[in-house]
Amino acid sequence: MSNTGHGHVRPRPDGMRARCGGPAICPVCAREQEQMLAGAEISVDDEAQDEERALIEHIEQIKREFERAAKPYVDRLVYLRSLRVPSLQIPIV
């Protein structure tokens, strides 16, 4: 992440924020927000972008592996819970 932008929409690594009022009233911030909502990467150098992409891919893969590994347990849990008849709990005061 680079030290660009006003820091309202995307936090800057240096933690700085411009005293501009943020995206509601500042055109620079508004543009940043627009680009962010459009999914555009702003001022990220190529190397960082490659690393980000690789990290995201890696995380996605771990998620898929986790889902695959967890599925039998989740299914079993759902089955066990479906057997349980919901009991009425009347609080005794």
Ligand SMILES: [Zn+2]
């Ligand atoms: Zn601004």
